[in-house]
Amino acid sequence: MTISTGSSAENQYGESMKRADTSDLGPTAEEYMLPSAQPVQLVNPSGEHIHNDRYPLPDGEALLAAYEKLVVGRRINEQANALVRQGRMAVYPSSHGQEACQVAAAVVLEKDDWLFPTYRDTVAVITRGVDPLGVLTLLRGDWHSGYDPYEHKTATQATPLATQLLHAVGVAHAAKLRGENTVVLALCGDGATSEGDFHEALNFAAVFHVPVVFLVQNNEYAISVPLKHQTVAPSLAHKAIGYGMPGERVDGNDLAAMLSVLGKAVDRARDGGGPALVEAHTYRMQAHTNADDPSRYRPQSDVDEWVPKDPITRMRTYLGNLNLLTSEEEQRIAGAAEETAGTLRDGLNSEPEINPADLFEYVYTEKTSQLREQAALLADELAREGAQQ
Amino acid sequence: MTDTAVRSGAAAKAAEGARTGPQPLTFAKALNTALADAMEADSSVIIFGEDVGPLGGVFRITDGLTARFGEERCFDTPLAESGIMGMAVGMAMNGMRPIVEMQFDAFAYPAFEQVVSHVAKMPNRTRGKVKLPLVMRIPYAGGIGGVEHHCDSSESYYAHTPGLTVLAPATVRDAYLMLREAIRFPDPVVFLEPKKLYWSKETLDLDELRKEADDAATTGSLVGRAVVARSGTDATLIAYGPSVPTALAAAEAAASEGRSLEVIDVRSIVPFDDETVTASVRKTGRAVVIAEAPGFASVAAEIVARVQERCFNSLAAPVRRVTGFDIPYPAPKLEHYFLPSVDRILDTVDELQWEDA
Ligand SMILES: Cc1ncc(C[n+]2csc(CCOP(=O)(O)OP(=O)(O)O)c2C)c(N)n1
Numbered sequence: 001m002t003i004s005t006g007s008s009a010e011n012q013y014g015e016s017m018k019r020a021d022t023s024d025l026g027p028t029a030e031e032y033m034l035p036s037a038q039p040v041q042l043v044n045p046s047g048e049h050i051h052n053d054r055y056p057l058p059d060g061e062a063l064l065a066a067y068e069k070l071v072v073g074r075r076i077n078e079q080a081n082a083l084v085r086q087g088r089m090a091v092y093p094s095s096h097g098q099e100a101c102q103v104a105a106a107v108v109l110e111k112d113d114w115l116f117p118t119y120r121d122t123v124a125v126i127t128r129g130v131d132p133l134g135v136l137t138l139l140r141g142d143w144h145s146g147y148d149p150y151e152h153k154t155a156t157q158a159t160p161l162a163t164q165l166l167h168a169v170g171v172a173h174a175a176k177l178r179g180e181n182t183v184v185l186a187l188c189g190d191g192a193t194s195e196g197d198f199h200e201a202l203n204f205a206a207v208f209h210v211p212v213v214f215l216v217q218n219n220e221y222a223i224s225v226p227l228k229h230q231t232v233a234p235s236l237a238h239k240a241i242g243y244g245m246p247g248e249r250v251d252g253n254d255l256a257a258m259l260s261v262l263g264k265a266v267d268r269a270r271d272g273g274g275p276a277l278v279e280a281h282t283y284r285m286q287a288h289t290n291a292d293d294p295s296r297y298r299p300q301s302d303v304d305e306w307v308p309k310d311p312i313t314r315m316r317t318y319l320g321n322l323n324l325l326t327s328e329e330e331q332r333i334a335g336a337a338e339e340t341a342g343t344l345r346d347g348l349n350s351e352p353e354i355n356p357a358d359l360f361e362y363v364y365t366e367k368t369s370q371l372r373e374q375a376a377l378l379a380d381e382l383a384r385e386g387a388q389q
Numbered sequence: 390m391t392d393t394a395v396r397s398g399a400a401a402k403a404a405e406g407a408r409t410g411p412q413p414l415t416f417a418k419a420l421n422t423a424l425a426d427a428m429e430a431d432s433s434v435i436i437f438g439e440d441v442g443p444l445g446g447v448f449r450i451t452d453g454l455t456a457r458f459g460e461e462r463c464f465d466t467p468l469a470e471s472g473i474m475g476m477a478v479g480m481a482m483n484g485m486r487p488i489v490e491m492q493f494d495a496f497a498y499p500a501f502e503q504v505v506s507h508v509a510k511m512p513n514r515t516r517g518k519v520k521l522p523l524v525m526r527i528p529y530a531g532g533i534g535g536v537e538h539h540c541d542s543s544e545s546y547y548a549h550t551p552g553l554t555v556l557a558p559a560t561v562r563d564a565y566l567m568l569r570e571a572i573r574f575p576d577p578v579v580f581l582e583p584k585k586l587y588w589s590k591e592t593l594d595l596d597e598l599r600k601e602a603d604d605a606a607t608t609g610s611l612v613g614r615a616v617v618a619r620s621g622t623d624a625t626l627i628a629y630g631p632s633v634p635t636a637l638a639a640a641e642a643a644a645s646e647g648r649s650l651e652v653i654d655v656r657s658i659v660p661f662d663d664e665t666v667t668a669s670v671r672k673t674g675r676a677v678v679i680a681e682a683p684g685f686a687s688v689a690a691e692i693v694a695r696v697q698e699r700c701f702n703s704l705a706a707p708v709r710r711v712t713g714f715d716i717p718y719p720a721p722k723l724e725h726y727f728l729p730s731v732d733r734i735l736d737t738v739d740e741l742q743w744e745d746a
């Protein structure tokens with residue numbers, strides 16, 4: 001198979017490979033593809049609605065439903081941190097403060113869409129519906145991934161930075177070829193945008209005109225390295241135009257704006273409009289993981305500045321002012337959060353079943369003779385140990 | 390950049406804070422001191438990578454270097470390993486001695502293209518006109534309960550690539566001396582730091598070590614030189630990096646059972662010290678090679694082949710291996726099944742066709 005090049009070329013599947021059609025969206029590609037002058041904000045930290053011509057505010061019911069997931073998400077982060085302190089989990093990269101991004105990334109997707117998360121996105125994966133204990137398997141350390149990616153169309157949480165973005169493009173391209181109406185949402189951090197794979201993924205997505213939305217959670221740090229050492233571009237969202245797709249930036253602590261901006265990008269992708277890049281401005285409120293010591297590279301006062309911008313507080317104020325969030329409703333939500341936390345606690349407080357034979361079981365579809373030999377060796381060794389005890 | 394004037398031991402000591410006499414020193418601190426001393430000695434030595442600046446690296450190996458030598462000499466880059474390695478190539482071409490840190494073994498893979506296609510080949514391509522005196526430091530291997538992608542034993546990829554010098558120290562003393570030498574070395578060095586040994590300690594006199602490093606020109610190189618880590622007569626255990634302490638523990642246990650095992654610490658994977666290894670195996674007549682990496686097509690496999698070729702007539706039994714299984718590095722709760730253990734080594738030694746068995 002050959003792919004011919006040229007502006008009006010047909011690809012190997014007979015589809016014309018056009019540039020994104022911008023004619024009905026604005027007078028210039030720049031206007032269409034460059035992000036808003038300021039991150040889109042629909043509810044400010046004081047809980048007030050800010051009108052935006054391009055991005056409508058989601059209705060109250062949708063906001064309330066997402067708010068509940070926000071509160072549950074925060075509780076998941078707290079519980080996971082506690083489980084690490086108690087030695088039940090090896091490590092946990094918390095998304096405390098980034099829960100609006102996490103929740104929005106999960107709820108803007110349909111059941112048959114795909115999510116491509118990173119190690120930071122435990123809350124997004126659980127919000128998507130994946131069994132919480134399966135999600136934490138990686139961090140508890142009994143296997144590398146504890147859920148079936150096909151069950152909830154949620155890929156494994158990727159640790160090698162930006163590598164998953166290309167897989168997202170591949171899933172979207174395959175979906176397109178198979179005539180599936182699937183959108184793929186791919187997550188990464190600000191630091192990961194420096195990796196070559198990030199740039200390759202955006203370019204592939206644009207060239208193949210596939211339905212992928214890239215969501216960069218810009219939490220201002222890659223472990224100890226601040227964003228200013230990653231890029232001197234005006235924003236990460238500005239990178240989109242270089243690949244021929246629209247970029248947008250959004251207040252990542254504003255659940256309403258996240259839902260609206262991501263939702264629009266997802267709809268557009270589903271309608272054949274191609275990929276988009278969304279940069280969410282947020283902040284990593286806690287250490288990179290429990291193994292990290294942020295006092296070595298950022299003052300606590302920086303972190304404190306973000307406390308009033310918390311995603312939960314402003315939504316609670318906004319929904320409360322509209323009388324959508326009553327105290328009974330608050331209590332019910334708190335109960336739901338406790339229930340999820342309880343599931344995590346109970347699940348992680350019991351020892352997982354470990355079967356050493358599994359080590360050899362999935363490396364190849366059929367065990368090689370070498371692996372059969374090695375599996376037998378280990379089984380024999382364990383049997384002898386067992387006999388000694 | 391020809392400022393290679395070695396500062397006096399006194400100046401280095403003043404900068405370190407007056408420490409004299411034998412002191413407990415960790416593997417990590419020895420590496421950190423080696424970097425500082427090399428930077429002090431040669432202004433063309435510069436360090437960059439991910440989180441190596443103010444944080445001092447996730448393992449703190451570059452701790453304090455930015456504060457002491459300035460941001461121009463120890464700095465964070467954008468998060469891109471290929472970029473880091475490629476820039477190091479250019480800097481080495483233009484008079485610098487870059488030392489780059491890959492954050493973990495498995496995160497060095499994006500740099501592989503640069504390593505294999507340029508770092509390893511440049512001197513040969515240019516008939517030696519372009520030298521690349523750079524060091525690629527890699528915290529490597531397992532045994533620390535790390536989640537996936539944090540425990541790979543990747544030495545075989547590098548060792549298989551002609552043009553790369555591959556070192557893996559196992560002692561605090563060697564950590565210091567070998568890193569100093571790697572930095573002075575004219576060719577690119579892949580410097581493998583066993584993560585599980587970072588917190589191991591030895592009591593050492595830093596001034597003595599520094600003197601030794603400075604005298605290396607006269608006392609000889611550690612590159613290409615294995616060392617007998619423990620003498621013995623019955624069989625030879627050949628190990629490197631994280632497996633050396635395991636081999637020593639196995640030898641200790643064997644001694645209590647009346648069997649005398651010699652332990653060779655390979656230290657320098659490439660170039661490989663055939664002479665030391667061969668002399669030992671010819672003496673003992675039996676050998677077991679120990680390494681964490683999967684055994685198939687590995688450094689351990691290469692060592693077995695070399696020993697077999699050179700010692701065939703002295704061997705009382707086939708040369709055996711205790712390596713990781715041929716599987717991806719397991720999740721933390723399963724890694725102990727995978728790693729070469731004292732028991733597995735002793736079992737293998739027992740199988741070396743002893744007459745009395
Ligand atoms: C290829 C690769 N290099 C290095 C690492 C080590 N590492 C893990 S997370 C991280 C920082 C990532 O920062 P960012 O992309 O901003 O995501 P965040 O952790 O802030 O969510 C680094 C360097 C890695 N996982 N993969």
Ligand SMILES: [Mg+2]
Pocket residue numbers: 189190191217218219220221222223284
């Ligand atoms: Mg970040």
